[in-house]
Amino acid sequence: MTDERTYSQQERERIEELCAAYALGSLTEGDPGWSEFETLLASGDTFFSETLESMLTSATVLAEAAPQVDAPEKAKVELFERINAIETGDLGNFYAARYAGDTAPIPRVTDLEKRLKKRTRQTVIISSILAVLLVTMTSLYVSRSWQYDLSAMEVRKASHQRDSLGVMVADLMKSDSASRALVAMFGEEMPTMITLAKAGAPKPEEQMMLFSRKMKKVFVMRGDLPALDSTKTYELWQIRGSEAPIPIGIFNPNANSRQMMYTFDLASAETDAFAISIEKAGGSATPTADQIIYVGKL
Amino acid sequence: MDERATNTPIPTNGAIRTGSRVRIPNEASNSEDLALLAQVSQKDQKALETLYAKYQRVVYSLVLRIVRDEDEASELLQDVFVQVWQKADLFDQDRGNFNTWLLTLAHNKAINTLRSKAYKKRALENRGDADDIVKWAGDAATDTRTPLSEQIADDARTQVLEALRQIPEAQRQALILAYYEGLSQSEIAERLDVPLGTIKTRMRQGMLKLKEILGDLI
Structure with missing residues (x-):
């Protein structure tokens, strides 16, 4: 609903301050003015809207003050490779190839090789950090749930730990180019982390x-x-x-491989749980019941 | 987490009107952009190529100036156009100009990169004191912060730089520290050792002055 109110000069200046700060990128969610800005944005107020549009346009002009330089040609090539990967649903493999160097020969080898090596190192570092985090948080979760029955309070604690981990992982993933690629693999969507537990094991x-x-x-x-x-x-x-159970795919970690993650496509996202079993080489159409080693519910 | 505008689009408020235009290189009209965007929403890669050809320079230049790393800037440029590809059908022309949306998107992504802890740490050693953007004009060849072979000042840029020169230094400083250095108002106040209220006022006045000077450009 539009609120066509009349503002005092002081109020108008306040709105101009908020819009200028927003347009320049300096109004952050932690700022006291943020909620005021959001309220005005939601109000549909004409003066606010016009002021904001004006400030955003002025800020856009500032972009032209930067020394103008063409993007490298390879940026365009990579962009459309990425778009083709999006369209074919093969973004995971695209990034795996792009950042791990696990691909066919790439043009402009000298330049790209340096980048690939750099990115491979970054990816390994980020993956290692993620792995350590996962193990640490899992240990916390396990130790708590092992000591007590999973009462409602403990479930909340465990849930909170997983949420915290999710935030940390998201933060890490956004930390640089290589990790941003991981974020892009999920389409900017925070994935759900699932813990697959081993039933009947002597220890968790x-x-x-x-x-x-x-x-x-x-x-x-x-x-x-x-x-x-x-x-x-x-x-x-x-x-x-x-x-x-629907078979999704098979994998067999090689003791000499540094691969830390296996990616699988699903025909449908509708699911209640996932399980991992040990099957004969090549996989099975139905799981071998006594070889189901892990089960995890959403 | 400092995610000011990561997910805050250009206001999607129906009351916002179109009309004002920013002149950019190639002087493309917003209507042409919107027609191309409509084709992009139909997954027409040729249309995206046309938009890319038109805007890659200004987008890349902006993000490069902010993050000051050519690889990072190249990644950000791609991120921006991937988002155009994926979100083209969500753009509502009644809610603003395409180029404003595009450059705001690019600016937000670059600023968020700049603000990320990891990037800050990595870039700290390579990042000098806050720049005075006016220094860029006329002496680009001596600008050692961006080791790029060509820096071509076009008419639009020259006019923007001239406008910035006309803005009082204190206001200009506030605008640049916010827009190109990604500092919050509180951080600017701290860096310049002036009250927060003063920074807010300088930003408002600087932006109004910029609009006043560039009246025929905007």
Whole structure:
């Protein structure tokens, strides 16, 4: 609803201050004026709207003050490679290739090789940090839930820990180019972290995975999964209600590989749980019940 | 977390009107942009290429000036156009000009990168004191902060720089520290050792002055 009110000179100046600060990028969510700005934005007030538009336009002009220089040609090439990957739903592999160097020869080798090496190092560092965080937070979660029954309070604590981890992971992922690529893999959507627990184990054993409903993808962390001999493989399953488990894909960590995460596409994002089993090499159409080693509910 | 405008779009308030235009390189009209954007929303890559050709220079120059790292700027440029590709159908022409939206988006992404803790730490050593943007004019060749071979000042840029010269130094300083250095009002007040209220006033007056001087450009 539009609020066509009349402002005093002081009030008008206050609105101009808020709009100028917003347009220049210096009005942050922590600032006292932020909620006032949001309230005015939601009010539909004409003076506010016109002032804001004017300030934003003026700020846009400031952009032209920067020394003008063309973007490197490779930026365009990479942009459209990325867009094609988005359209084909292959963004995960696109980033894996782009940042890990696991791809066919790339033009302009000298320049790109340096970048790839740099990004590979960054990716390994970020992945290591993520892994350490995951293990640490999992340990916290496990120790608490092991000491007590999971009362409602403990569930809330565990949930809070997972949320905190999510924030940290999101923060880390946004920290630089390589980690931004990880964010882009999830389409700017914060994925759901799922803990797959090992039933009947003498001590708590858990496996972590990320589930992106929007991307219809799951990312299984290698964690402590041991390598299997060549006659066996791990297989991931999607479980929906009382339906038969749906095979998603197989993976077998190689003891010599540094791969820390396995990416799988889902036909449908509708799911209640995921499970990991050990199957014969090549995988199975239905899980071998006594070989289901981990189950995790959403 | 400091995410001022990460997810805050150009106001989606129906009361905002179109009409004002920023003259940019190539002097493309907003209506042409909107027609291209409509094609982009239909997943027409040629249309995106046209928009990219038109705006890559101003977007890249802006983000490069903010983050001062060519690789990072290149990534940000791509992020911006990926967002155009993915969000084209959500853009409402009644809510503002395309170029304002595009440059605000680019500015927000660059500023958020600048504010990220990891980036701050990495860039700290390479980042000198706050710049006076007016120094860029006429002496670009000696600007060692951006080791780029070509810095071409076009008419629009010259006019903007001239306008900035006409703004009182204290106001200009506040605008530049906010827009190009990504500082909050409180941070600017602290850096310049002046009261917060003074900074707010300087920003308001500086922006109004800029608009007044550039009346025929905006």
